[in-house]
Amino acid sequence: MxxxxxxxxxxxxxxxxxxxxxxxxxxxxxGLAPVSFCEDGKGGEDCQTVIQLFVNRLDSVESVLPYEYDVFDFCKDAKESRPSENLGQVLFGERIESSPYKVSFKQDVKCEAVCTKNYKKGNPEDVTKLDFLKMGMQLNYQHHWIIDNMPVTWCYDVEDGQKYCNPGFPIGCLVTSDGRAKDACVINSEFNKKNTFYVFNHVDIKITYHSGASEGWRGARLVAATLEPKSIKHTDEKKTSCEGGTPMEVPGEFNEDLSIIYTYSVTFEENNSIKWASRWDYILVSMPHTNIQWFSIMNSLVIVLFLSGMVAMIMLRTLHKDIARYNQVDQADLIKLPSTKEKSSIPYEDAQEESGWKQVHGDVFRPPRKGMLLSVFLGQGTQIFIMTFITLFLACLGFLSPANRGALMTCAVVLWVLLGTPAGYVSARLYKTFGGEKWKTNVLLTALLCPGIVFADFFLMNLILWVEGSSAAIPFGTLVAILALWFGISVPLTFVGAYFGFKKPAIEQPVRTNQIPRQIPEQSFFTKPIPGIVMGGILPFGCIFIQLFFILNSIWSHQMYYMFGFLFLVFIILLITCSEATVLLCYFHLCAEDYHWWWRSFLTSGFTAVYLFVYAVHYFFSKLQIIGAASTILYFGYTMIMVLIFFLFTGTIGFFACFWFVNKIYSVVKVD
Known part of the structure; x- marks a missing residue:
């Protein structure tokens, strides 16, 4: 069976x-339906003629602070509108709004002027606006435009003849006072004047569509949208020319009046070889991560096989040998040894000495210290585990893909809120097993402790974002909504789960607990608590660190993450690795006659979170170019939230694996 x-x-x-x-x-x-587009005069309810170009927040790899499009002094839409945003988009700081760039299907536009921005030398407001624009170019802030729910990409050649498609393009670039071209300034040899900014005030947009003439549906569907940013100095808004010309220079010193004219061009191209269902492929193919991901999977599988071999050796050889020898001694007692004196002469004592884990059977289920806190952690860890599993499973099915903006965070938050019942149940059941009686305190801590720490950290980070004027600052109404979800749904569900948990009897233990605790012999270095816990997190972290690199890139370097199949597989491998590593160390500690395994099993696998934090620190100093105190505080503030959640998640996995293992071995051998 x-x-x-x-x-x-x-x-x-x-x-x-x-x-x-x-x-x-x-x-x-x-569930995402394609949108058809028709030429002007041929549209209808099932076929649109106007292609909406939306603008999103601007972000940078050199700063954690994103900003709304309107914060910069760009051209704005006369009739600004914002599409509805879900909870995940708001939490991630996405701020989508309409743009002044007007596009009609199959109507090419050539060097159309959008607006002119004038900056007067003696006007303090203009000085502030221009300084903020310069700051954006200096920190390499990137535009993010959207057409038909697709990012408008900037594709350019990189090393080895490959093409990289970036889902954003820079505001501009800077040539430093020592003549060094930064960021995008390296693409044009004309960007060579020292201490000068070059603003990209013109974009050539190319929209590729798939015609439905031979497909049986009306109109056409958009399959790609790319652009090429350019810096062109226009002298007259009514007579713009986008062929050649000198770059649009913004001097480092604001010594004279300045005018920036923003223009754009649009061309359409038919390509029936690209299907609408695979229209994201040209972006994803330019991110050659698949080989690295398979290497990561193989590396993780080797670790899993090694641990599985060790656990199998213990279960099949050591434990089987102990059990067989114990049963053999029982039979010898019944058949050959009628007297008590003779009983002591058989190799039973040797068997006991070789099997230290059997000698602590009367103490192995002794309730742990701080059982209240451990049960609270395990309840929250169970909630996080179920939430993570369901979220990744849905992501593997495609429901939480990058095209469905904010869906990943929305799904995670909603699931966490609805999973208060298992958190309360697990916490209450374990607390009752530990002999606890303060059930009200247990329920309140389960519902409020860990979420309260996360919310307090999140609120402090939000205050910094609000002071800095960042678009990532969560509106007050959204904070109230989150609190309403927490106290209105999650907390009551936690009480419901705790009610059923306390109503059930305590978990039955396979052996009785002695009244007097057994003295623990002196331990070797490797079986002491701290070295064992530190060693326990190494192998689980080794299974995930490559995948962790891509996750951190998607969060802090604003790269697109789409490999949820690999992530789900690594998630399963992490479960197995945490379980096996904890069981292995738990067995060694029991053999050393140290029966304090409750907290140790939780901390052994939970210590993986410490390695996660160390790796995040290394990533910050070696991979990122973040500058500024606010960005640094935000990075480590959000990292601490990730570390706490990961600590509860991995610690819970290790605890329940060890709990199953200890119950299993002490129920098989009926020690008295």
Whole structure:
């Protein structure tokens, strides 16, 4: 029966992964309907003629602070409108609004002027606006434009003849006072004047569409949108020319009046070889991460096989040998040894000495110190584990892809709120097993402690964003909504789960606990608590650190993350690795007659979060170019939230694996 269940689980896992890759090639996002476009005069309800170009927030790899489009002195839409944003978009700081760039299907535009921005030398307001624009160019802030729910990309050649498509393009660039061209200034040899900014005030937009003439549907569907930013100095808004010309220079010293004319061009191209379902492929192909991901998976599998071999050796050889020897001694007692004196002469004592884990059977289930706190951590960890599993599973099916903006965060928050019941149940059941009686305190801590720490950290980070005027600052109304979800839904559900948890009897232990605690012998260096805990997190972290690099890139370097199939597979490997590493160390500690395994099992796998923090520090100093005190505080503030969540998640995995293991071995051998 167990083999059938195990085989069924593996079959389901393989089927899910295969289905994921099949869905990726057939349907990019289930439930997202394509939009058709027709020429002017041929439109209707099922075919639009105007292509909306939206602008999103601007961000930079050199700063954690994103800003809304309107904060910079760019051209603005006369009738500004904002599409509805979900909770995830608001939490991520996305601020989408309409743009002044007007596009109609199959109507080419050549060097159309949008607006002119004038800056007077003696006007303090103009000086402030221009200084902020210079700051954006100096820190390499990037535009993010959207057409038909697709990013407008800037594709350019990189090393080895490959092409990279960036879902953003810079405001401009800077040539420093020592003549060094920074960022995008390296693409044009004309950007060579010292201490000068070059603003990209012109864009050539190319929209590629797939015609439905031979497909059986009306109109056309957009399959790609690319642009090329340029810096062109225009002298007259009514007579603009975008062919050649000198770059639009913004001097480092504001010594004279300045005018910047923003223009754009649009061309359309038909390409029926690109299907609408695969229109994101040209962006994803330019990110050659697949080989590295497979290397990461193979590296993780080697670690899992090593740990599985060690655990199998313990279960099949050591424990089997102990159990067989114990049973042999029992039979010898009954058949050959009628007297008590003779009993003591058989190799039973040797068997006991060789099996230190059996000698602590009367203390192994002794309630731990700080059992209240441990049960609270395990309840929250269970909530996070279930939330993570369901979120990643839905992401593998394509529902939480990059095209569905903010869906990942929205799904995670909603699931966390709705999973208060299992958190309360697990916490209450374990607390009752530990012999606790303060059930009200247990429920309140389960519902408020860890979420309260996260919210306090998040609120402080939000205050910094608000002071800095960043678009990532969460509006007051959204904070109230989050509190309402927490106290109005999550907390009551936690109480419901705790009610059923306390109503159930305590978990039955396979052996009785002695009244007097056994003295723990002196431990070797490797079986002491701290060295064991530190060693326990190394292997689980080794399974995830490559995947962690891509996740941090997507968060802080604003790269697109789409490899949820790999992430789900690494998630499963992490579960196995944490479980096996904790079980292995737990067995060694029990053999050394140290029966304090409750907290140690939680901290052994939970210590992986410490390695996560160390890696985040290394990533900050080696990979990022972040400058400024506010950005640094924000980086480490958000990192601490990630570390706490990961600590609860991995610690819970290790605890329950060890809990199962200890119950299993002491129920098989009936020690008295």
């Amino acid at each position: 167990k083999r059938r269940i195990h085989f069924g689980f593996v079959t389901l896992l393989v089927y899910s992964l295969v289905s994921y890759f099949c869905l990726c090639s057939a349907f990019y996002l289930p």
